[in-house]
Amino acid sequence: MKYCIAIGEATSPTTPLLLGGDYFKSIETAKALGFEAVEIHTPNPQELEIDKLTETCKRIGMSIETIGTGILYGRYGFYLMDQDTEKRIQLLSMIRNYIDIAARLKSRVTIGSIKGNVPKGENKDKYLCTLAESLKTVSVYAAEKNVILLIEATNRYENNVLNTASDLYRMISENKLKNTMALMDSFHINIEEKSIGNCLSDAREYLGYIHFGDNTRCYPGSGAFDFDVFCSSIKKIGYDGTVSVECYPQPDSLTAAKKTIEFFRKHFS
Ligand code: LER
Ligand code: MN
DSSP, X not given: OEEEEEEESOXXXXXXXXXXXXXHHHHHHHHHHTXXXXXXXXXXGGGSOHHHHHHHHHHHTOEEEEEEOTHHHHTTOOOTTOSOHHXXXXXXXXXXXXXXXXXXXXXXXXXXXXXXXXXXXXXXXXXXXXXXXXXXXXXXXXXXXXXXXXXXXXXXXXXXXXXXXXXHHHHHHHTTOTTXXXXXXXXXXXXXXXXXXXXXXXXXXXXXEEEEOOTTSSSTTSSSSOHHHHHHHHHHTTOOSEEEEOOOOOSOHHHHHHHHHHHHHHHHO
């Protein structure tokens, strides 16, 4: 199991990132706290200093597990089901750029919020077809670049498509998406899944990444989510990949990060 922490340009009490500001400082801080990896959330992957990041990670024994794209939807409104072809093509080109950068960093690309939302009154199947087409396009490119895409199941209040592990399984298998794995997040699972103990196996062979946050989206173990059941299921299915904390920096970044490392060690070492 690899312990990972989400970092970004800046933190805020209601953004699920624990460390913000200078990426190099965040990576050093994460290492000092006991993490082995970071995931970087950025709207501007082209601004990442690839060589310096690679050198820093190599020197201190860290890795960049994935690059998050969500800000493209949250801040700029780009989404993969957009019926405005020009805007969708623009987004696909931005995602190719993330894939290029991920290839150089030996990382992956997360596709979460940018799935978007089917507008009220619109035909859901039509939008899902557009989503499948967009995902096919980027997954073919990801395969060419040897990069894995992580599609995330998010809750209904953020996205009204692909909310569960079964939804991800169907989308990936029915469209034969190349180089595409499922990302499951305990915060979203708490809202969408029928069983905390069984939902991960619904993603079957595609389960590739797990985000941790409690039901309040504060650090794991601080709320009501049943992590004993959840973590037992992770061990039972033999998942041995990245476990990454994506939660609010409350009561403050360092406390939440320290509590998470204690939590990971308690459940997984
Ligand atoms: C992204 O990983 C995620 O979980 C979304 O809820 C972003 O806020
Ligand atoms: Mn997440």
